[in-house]
Amino acid sequence: MGIPLAVTARVGAYIMKNQLRGVKRYPLVLMLEPLFRCNLACAGCGKIDYPDEILNQRLSVAECMEAIDECGAPVVSIAGGEPLLHRDMPKIVEGFLQRKKFVILCTNALLLTKKIDQFKPDPFFTWSIHLDGDKAMHDASVCQDGVYEVAVNAIKLAKSKGFQANLNCTLFQGADPERVARFFDEMKAAGADGITVSPGYAYERAPDQEHFLSRTRTKQLFRDVFKRGRGGRDWSFTQSVMFLDFLAGNQTYHCTPWGNPTRNVFGWQRPCYLLGEGYAKSFRELMEETNWDDYGVGNYEKCADCMVHSGFEATAVSDIVKHPLKALGVVMRGVRTEGPMAPDIPLDKQRPAQFVFSKHVEERLTQIRATQPRAKKVARAL
Numbered sequence: 001m002g003i004p005l006a007v008t009a010r011v012g013a014y015i016m017k018n019q020l021r022g023v024k025r026y027p028l029v030l031m032l033e034p035l036f037r038c039n040l041a042c043a044g045c046g047k048i049d050y051p052d053e054i055l056n057q058r059l060s061v062a063e064c065m066e067a068i069d070e071c072g073a074p075v076v077s078i079a080g081g082e083p084l085l086h087r088d089m090p091k092i093v094e095g096f097l098q099r100k101k102f103v104i105l106c107t108n109a110l111l112l113t114k115k116i117d118q119f120k121p122d123p124f125f126t127w128s129i130h131l132d133g134d135k136a137m138h139d140a141s142v143c144q145d146g147v148y149e150v151a152v153n154a155i156k157l158a159k160s161k162g163f164q165a166n167l168n169c170t171l172f173q174g175a176d177p178e179r180v181a182r183f184f185d186e187m188k189a190a191g192a193d194g195i196t197v198s199p200g201y202a203y204e205r206a207p208d209q210e211h212f213l214s215r216t217r218t219k220q221l222f223r224d225v226f227k228r229g230r231g232g233r234d235w236s237f238t239q240s241v242m243f244l245d246f247l248a249g250n251q252t253y254h255c256t257p258w259g260n261p262t263r264n265v266f267g268w269q270r271p272c273y274l275l276g277e278g279y280a281k282s283f284r285e286l287m288e289e290t291n292w293d294d295y296g297v298g299n300y301e302k303c304a305d306c307m308v309h310s311g312f313e314a315t316a317v318s319d320i321v322k323h324p325l326k327a328l329g330v331v332m333r334g335v336r337t338e339g340p341m342a343p344d345i346p347l348d349k350q351r352p353a354q355f356v357f358s359k360h361v362e363e364r365l366t367q368i369r370a371t372q373p374r375a376k377k378v379a380r381a382l
Contacts, residue, residue, distance in 0.1 A: 015317060016321065025258045025292075026258070027072065027073040028073060028075065029076070029077050030073040030075070031263070031273045033080055034080065035059070036055050036057075036080060036264070037081050038108070040108055042142045051365060054361065054364055055081075057265040058088075059265060061092055065099075068096060074101060075102045075103075076096050077106065078105050083106065089118075090118040097124055103125045105119075105127055106128040108147065112158070113154065116158065125164070127154075127155075127158050127164065129165060129167060130142075130151065131167050131168065131169055131187070132170050133180060134179060137175070141170075156190060159191045165191070165192060166192060166193050166194045166238050167187050167195045169196065170197075170200050171198070171200060184229065188235060188236070195237050195238065196239060196309070198308050198309050199218040199222075215304075215305050218247065222244075223338075231335040239309060241335075242316035242330065243317075244335050251319070255295070255296035255303065255311040256314045256315045257310070257311050259314020260272070261287075266364055268282065268283055270290050271294075272295070275302055275303075276360055278356075298345040298349065304350065
């Protein structure tokens with residue numbers, strides 16, 4: 001059970017309504033980051049490398065509700081930072097559920113045993129527990145020993161209390177397909193309801209920039225993983241079958257970043273979850289004033305290697321709506337793991353990368369210090 005049937009039906013109805021209305025751009029998943037503070041310091045993460053004054057910021061319950069009311073997406077994915085560090089997280093989740101939203105709470109699970117009884121099982125609520133492979137793979141990824149065992153036990157605990165619990169797995173360069181497939185088998189046996197899988201994404205602020213996958217390596221890695229599971233049919237994924245087919249190099253998709261808009265302590269992030277090249281004050285401003293054609297594979301150097309679900313899942317879902325028989329064929333046969341790959345988007349006309357994220361940090365620090373004149377000076381330089 002990757003995605004509950006009721007959720008699939010509700011999201012499908014939402015998509016069809018927008019398609020019939022001829023809406024070109026609409027959100028599918030709100031990516032909510034109510035804080036950047038975390039209790040881990042993963043080398044591949046770009047969300048925690050901020051001055052303390054920014055790490056101490058939190059979106060209020062009211063701001064979180066305003067975000068979903070503004071954009072109207074049927075799904076909310078709550079990330080961070082570590083969401084369970086937010087003392088109002090139970091209220092935030094409950095507020096979304098009262099609005100009939102499907103809520104995915106992403107966590108490294110270090111606080112789950114302590115916090116789980118503050119939440120109630122609900123068909124529209126899922127824990128998404130971060131696990132980047134087996135014990136050696138995951139503990140290396142998060143730069144701390146023992147986290148793998150905590151996360152696996154958290155999946156079992158959540159299931160014992162009646163919750164849905166998915167696995168959130170990011171694969172980096174050097175991942176061994178045989179080990180990944182075996183890990184998926186182990187998580188299935190452990191009771192995980194589904195797997196959310198993605199290639200590693202190069203956050204601009206991540207300390208480690210050497211272990212992110214290129215597009216060619218991404219496609220071959222996923223082909224090699226899926227062929228060990230009957231084209232991926234041996235496992236239950238929380239993503240659309242066409243996105244999985246895209247990961248294996250069988251589809252040529254353009255990015256649709258507005259499908260997964262991000263709201264965090266800076267505002268509405270332009271253009272997507274991975275790149276912070278400006279922030280809008282409202283969702284309408286984000287949608288109407290962002291030059292979307294400036295971004296995406298083939299348009300912008302920073303996007304060249306991206307195949308991440310936050311940019312391409314909405315594209316894949318739209319393709320399913322337009323070509324249901326094609327999608328049904330992939331469901332029946334599994335993801336193709338042999339033969340030629342679909343042509344990729346040429347990069348010869350992409351504009352060069354601009355590195356502007358420090359400007360937004362400086363602007364936010366100025367605002368914080370203006371409202372908190374006695375705030376402590378940050379110890380680290382920008």
